Amino acid sequence: MPISKVAVPADVAEILAGCRKGERAAQHRLYELFGQQVFRLTVRMIGTQDAPDVTQQVFLQLFRKIHQFAGNSKFETWLYRLTVNEALQYLRKRRRQNFLPLPPEPMTQRDQSNERNEQQELLELALARLESELRTVFLLREVEGHSYREIASTLEIPEGTVGSRLNRARSDLQQHLRDLGWEG
Amino acid sequence: MNCSEVRDLLSAYYDGELDDDEQAQAGEHLEGCSECRAKLGGYEKLSAMAHALPALTPPDRVWSHLERQLDAEAAEQTAVAQQEKIPHISRTFGLAIALLVTAGIAWIAYQATFPTHADDAEFVAQFDRYLDEFRRDPRAAQQMLVTRYRGQAVNAEEASRQLGYRPTVMRGLPEEYTVESTVVMKMPCCTCVQCVCKRKSGGTIAIFEHDDPEPKWFGDRPRITANCGGTDCQLVELNNEIAASWKHGRRHITVIGLQDLNEVSTLVGWFEKKRPS
Numbered sequence: 001m002p003i004s005k006v007a008v009p010a011d012v013a014e015i016l017a018g019c020r021k022g023e024r025a026a027q028h029r030l031y032e033l034f035g036q037q038v039f040r041l042t043v044r045m046i047g048t049q050d051a052p053d054v055t056q057q058v059f060l061q062l063f064r065k066i067h068q069f070a071g072n073s074k075f076e077t078w079l080y081r082l083t084v085n086e087a088l089q090y091l092r093k094r095r096r097q098n099f100l101p102l103p104p105e106p107m108t109q110r111d112q113s114n115e116r117n118e119q120q121e122l123l124e125l126a127l128a129r130l131e132s133e134l135r136t137v138f139l140l141r142e143v144e145g146h147s148y149r150e151i152a153s154t155l156e157i158p159e160g161t162v163g164s165r166l167n168r169a170r171s172d173l174q175q176h177l178r179d180l181g182w183e184g
Numbered sequence: 185m186n187c188s189e190v191r192d193l194l195s196a197y198y199d200g201e202l203d204d205d206e207q208a209q210a211g212e213h214l215e216g217c218s219e220c221r222a223k224l225g226g227y228e229k230l231s232a233m234a235h236a237l238p239a240l241t242p243p244d245r246v247w248s249h250l251e252r253q254l255d256a257e258a259a260e261q262t263a264v265a266q267q268e269k270i271p272h273i274s275r276t277f278g279l280a281i282a283l284l285v286t287a288g289i290a291w292i293a294y295q296a297t298f299p300t301h302a303d304d305a306e307f308v309a310q311f312d313r314y315l316d317e318f319r320r321d322p323r324a325a326q327q328m329l330v331t332r333y334r335g336q337a338v339n340a341e342e343a344s345r346q347l348g349y350r351p352t353v354m355r356g357l358p359e360e361y362t363v364e365s366t367v368v369m370k371m372p373c374c375t376c377v378q379c380v381c382k383r384k385s386g387g388t389i390a391i392f393e394h395d396d397p398e399p400k401w402f403g404d405r406p407r408i409t410a411n412c413g414g415t416d417c418q419l420v421e422l423n424n425e426i427a428a429s430w431k432h433g434r435r436h437i438t439v440i441g442l443q444d445l446n447e448v449s450t451l452v453g454w455f456e457k458k459r460p461s
Contacts, residue, residue, distance in 0.1 A: 027254065031247055039242035052246045053316060053423065059250050064257075093321070123233045141199065142234035148201045159201075166195035174226050184229045 012075055019066045027063055034076075035059070037144070038083050044127060044139050045087040046094075058086045073153050080144070080154045084136055091132050119184075126176035134169035141166060185213045190220050198227045249316060252403070256309035260332075307372045308403045315402070318440060319423050322388040326365070326380055335367035335378070343368055343377050351377045351393045352432060355458045358450060360384050373400065389441040391451075398429045398438050412445060413453035428452070433459050 015033070018026025038058050043051040061082055069078050127135055140146045140154060141162075148162040155162075177184070185193075190213045196202050197210045214220050310332055317325035329335065336346075344350045346368045354366065354377070361381040368377050376394035383389065392398075398418075407420045417430040422440070428448045429438040437455055442448050 022258065024251070024254070028247070028251075031250070035242050035246065036240070039246070040240045043240050044237075049424065052243055053320065055242055056246050056250045056253070056316070057320075059246075060253055063254065090320075119233050120237055123230075123237065138234075142231055143237060148196070148199065163193065163196040163199075163201065166199070167192070170195060170227050170230055173230060184226075184233075 016066065016069070016075065019063060022063075027059075030062075031059055034079055037076075038079065041080070041083055041139060041144065042087055044124075044143065045084070045132070045135060046090055047128065050090065054086055054090050058083050061086065074150070077150055077153050080140065080146075081156070084140075084154060088132060088136070119182075122177055122180050122182050123173075125180055126173050126182075129176045130169060130172055134165055134172060137162060137165040138169040138173065185209045187213070187217060187220055190214065190217070191223065194220070194223060195227070198224060249312065252309045252312045253316070256306065256313050259306045259309065308400050311401050312403055315422055315427075315440065318388075318390065319425060322380065322390070322441070326390070329369065329378075330367055333369040333371050335369040338366055338368050338377070347375060347377060349435075350460075352455055352458050352460075353377060353379045353391050353393045353437070357381060358454050361389070364388075373398075387441065387443065389439055392438045392440075393432070394436050394438065395434075397431070397436055401429075401438065402427065410445070413449040413451075413456065415452050415456055417448060417452060419448070432456070 012033070015026050015029050019030055035055065039051060039055045042054045042058070046054060058079075062079065065082070069075065127138070130138070136155065137151060140151045141148075146154070148159045151162045152159040157165075190197070190210050193202060193206060193210055197207060197214075200207070202210065214224060310329075314325050314329050317328060336342075338346065340350065340354045343354060343366065357363065357379075360383055362384070364380045364382055366377065366379045368375060371394075374395040376392050378393075379391045381389050381391065402420045402422075405420050405422070407418050409416055410419055411417070412419075412428065412430075415430050417428045420427045420429075425440075426442040426444070426448060427438065427440045428442055428451075429436060430452060432455060439448075439451055442451070
């Protein structure tokens with residue numbers, strides 16, 4: 001049975017066609033459209049310090065592999081898969097080099113010492129303590145707002161596994177937050 | 185459904201991913217179970233915290249570095265494509281090409297001595313790519329540079345023969361370092377020698393000894409001049425590492441991958457002591 005193609009919005013399809021020809025304007029436009037999403041996920045997966053480098057690497061891979069995007073999934077799903085793989089590869093490399101799991105610095109600037117900022121910092125620290133595969137699934141659901149089907153497609157895992165990983169992610173995250181003094 | 189069954193499905197229930205029947209059964213259990221409801225309340229709080237995380241924007245340098253890398257790759261592809269065309273052209277226009285090559289030798293020699301703007305741009309992009317890769321994977325970065333600039337592994341005698349001088353970087357290093365590889369490379373600026381060294385405490389540095397100063401190596405990255413170990417050095421910050429370059433007699437030394445100013449001063453002091461008078 002042939003795999004059905006997923007419709008790509010016309011403007012994105014046009015940009016992708018330009019990228020396939022190596023047109024710099026199209027590449028820039030694609031970066032403008034999706035750079036923030038890639039950067040946001042990368043920062044929260046690997047920390048602020050190396051997120052710019054990894055974001056850059058994701059787009060480099062994207063432009064090199066753009067011919068491989070066959071339209072069997074949404075473009076965003078393909079892009080998120082590239083991003084997650086690049087971030088996980090980075091984390092594996094960092095573990096091999098005996099670095100800490102994640103830099104412990106908070107990603108939020110503490111310009112106001114209000115409760116909201118404290119909660120953001122706590123969540124960022126707790127996320128950094130979470131296993132990388134649990135962190136990934138939590139971020140895709142709660143920050144990127146993806147459905148279980150989209151997450152399953154991005155991570156190439158069964159939909160049932162998405163639910164069980166989210167159970168563990170949420171449970172572990174609450175425990176890490178309590179360890180950090182969260183009283184919520 | 186009992187507590188255990190509901191807990192297994194709690195995320196899917198919370199996210200509305202169960203089918204109608206399961207959703208209803210789990211909902212029924214939750215109405216009568218305060219412990220499971222408390223667990224669900226915890227999920228809601230996590231969602232609220234996650235949704236309040238600030239928006240993040242990538243720094244401008246991500247695109248500018250990416251663009252340089254894309255330029256370098258495009259230049260490489262063009263060069264390869266041109267090389268592939270040569271055999272076909274030479275069969276057709278062999279004599280004419282031979283004449284052109286002969287007439288062009290002087291011009292090529294001139295170009296080799298004074299690189300063009302296109303060469304400069306390509307080199308800056310190439311070196312930028314090397315610097316980015318060096319921090320992530322020094323071996324991959326090294327391989328890229330060696331391939332691009334025809335690096336040849338050398339011992340001290342061979343290096344002296346190719347360069348016309350005995351490089352200071354081959355006169356030994358502080359105990360903290362062990363040499364992994366030494367190569368001579370024909371870069372557009374000059375033929376230089378480069379040592380890749382491992383620190384005993386972890387990490388890699390690359391040391392270049394070269395004829396000309398390195399104004400192009402670091403592109404438009406900001407740099408400062410500082411006195412390190414008694415010598416004026418140009419310092420460039422590279423993603424929390426330091427690159428240092430200084431005049432070393434008639435030549436220059438550039439080191440990439442330094443951790444802090446103490447390490448810069450130690451190496452500058454070491455090499456300047458080793459410099460032949």
